[in-house]
Amino acid sequence: MNDLKIAVVGAGIIGATTALELQKCFRNAHIEIIADQFYDDTTSYVAAGVFRPGSGFFGPTEDITYKWLKDSYEYYDTLRKTPEGINAGVIEISGYLFSSQYPENVKNRFLENICPLYRPATNEELNLCPGNWKYGSFFTTLLTQSSYYIPWTIRKFQNNGGKLSRSKIESLYQLALSYDVVVNCSGLGAKFLCNDHKMVPIRGQVIKVRAPWIKTFFYGDFDTYIIPGVDSVTLGGCRHYDSWDLNVNNYDSNKIKEQCESLLPSLRGAEIIAHKVGLRPYRNIVRVEKEITNFDGRRVKLVHNYGHGGYGVTAAPGTSMYCCNLVQELWKGNSKL
Numbered sequence: 001m002n003d004l005k006i007a008v009v010g011a012g013i014i015g016a017t018t019a020l021e022l023q024k025c026f027r028n029a030h031i032e033i034i035a036d037q038f039y040d041d042t043t044s045y046v047a048a049g050v051f052r053p054g055s056g057f058f059g060p061t062e063d064i065t066y067k068w069l070k071d072s073y074e075y076y077d078t079l080r081k082t083p084e085g086i087n088a089g090v091i092e093i094s095g096y097l098f099s100s101q102y103p104e105n106v107k108n109r110f111l112e113n114i115c116p117l118y119r120p121a122t123n124e125e126l127n128l129c130p131g132n133w134k135y136g137s138f139f140t141t142l143l144t145q146s147s148y149y150i151p152w153t154i155r156k157f158q159n160n161g162g163k164l165s166r167s168k169i170e171s172l173y174q175l176a177l178s179y180d181v182v183v184n185c186s187g188l189g190a191k192f193l194c195n196d197h198k199m200v201p202i203r204g205q206v207i208k209v210r211a212p213w214i215k216t217f218f219y220g221d222f223d224t225y226i227i228p229g230v231d232s233v234t235l236g237g238c239r240h241y242d243s244w245d246l247n248v249n250n251y252d253s254n255k256i257k258e259q260c261e262s263l264l265p266s267l268r269g270a271e272i273i274a275h276k277v278g279l280r281p282y283r284n285i286v287r288v289e290k291e292i293t294n295f296d297g298r299r300v301k302l303v304h305n306y307g308h309g310g311y312g313v314t315a316a317p318g319t320s321m322y323c324c325n326l327v328q329e330l331w332k333g334n335s336k337l
């Protein structure tokens with residue numbers, strides 16, 4: 001196994017986490033992360049980072065989806081409880097989901113089973129914020145701030161001997177001729193690299209503000225959220241299906257500010273750090289699959305890990321572990337493809 005060469009395409013939260021997991025499985029392998037964008041140029045840096053899978057998050061089966069999420073929660077929670085947890089940007093947070101009309105909005109079949117606490121909000125709690133809140137839940141979960149977690153992960157990867165290269169890949173199959181396995185964590189880039197028509201951008205815009213007095217998260221109707229992270233609070237948001245627009249839109253900024261301030265008036269006057277836009281790499285079923293194919297007269301081996309939509313931070317560790325198992329299967333040559 002000593003001379004195994006693996007390329008990981010993508011340096012967002014999926015690529016970084018997968019590369020570090022691969023080092024645990026293949027201690028002597030040469031592993032390289034190749035990406036055209038790193039750190040704050042990735043979608044991953046836009047995310048609030050809260051562990052909250054939506055009802056539209058699907059793996060190939062309900063059992064596998066649940067395992068990805070459970071493994072992810074345990075991974076982050078174990079890290080959080082070490083002295084490194086805070087350097088990696090992992091914290092525990094609690095807060096509220098409110099809805100004025102939709103009881104479904106405050107339920108979550110995954111979180112109800114995985115989080116240490118998930119309960120209905122009391123009548124008193126429904127009156128905590130202005131608004132006519134009829135339904136509510138209070139829960140405790142985790143938050144992973146990518147601007148800490150990705151540099152922490154990549155530092156560990158490099159300290160273990162991993163390499164980084166900046167390059168735009170035109171063909172995964174061409175690349176696979178130079179490696180034993182290529183692991184594709186290219187997010188929305190997979191739409192083009194794999195000609196995958198199921199990949200759709202879901203545009204999101206947020207405002208990062210300084211408001212250290214906010215320690216609790218709040219979700220309201222219509223994509224309204226206020227999420228305190230390690231050193232900033234994320235205000236959101238919007239979900240624009242099939243939009244490729246990466247520009248900050250003033251109309252969206254005003255709407256986000258207005259809806260968050262009406263939910264939590266103490267936000268008025270909070271200092272704005274940044275406006276950010278990201279394209280969630282959405283696929284109806286997240287793709288974590290192996291592929292063996294013939295290219296240029298040779299057999300090439302790939303494992304895909306992309307399409308996490310609005311839940312890539314949430315599911316990064318679980319899908320990365322699953323992806324590493326597929327790489328192991330390929331490497332041992334017992335693939336059942």
Ligand SMILES: Cc1cc2nc3c(=O)[nH]c(=O)nc-3n(C[C@H](O)[C@H](O)[C@H](O)COP(=O)(O)OP(=O)(O)OC[C@H]3O[C@@H](n4cnc5c(N)ncnc54)[C@H](O)[C@@H]3O)c2cc1C
Pocket residue numbers: 009010011012013014015034035036037038042043044045046047048049050051052167168169170185186187188189190193203204205206236237277278279280281306307308309310311312313314315
């Ligand atoms: C507003 C907003 C809020 C969000 N909030 C949350 C949240 O609270 N919780 C949560 O779990 N998720 C959240 N998300 C979703 C999360 O950000 C994504 O699911 C996650 O970032 C996807 O990670 P990724 O590594 O797949 O993609 P990216 O971060 O986009 O990384 C893709 C990588 O692939 C590389 N790449 C692509 N194509 C090529 C190519 N041809 N050659 C070389 N490199 C290539 C890129 O350069 C990049 O390095 C949010 C997203 C948005 C937009």
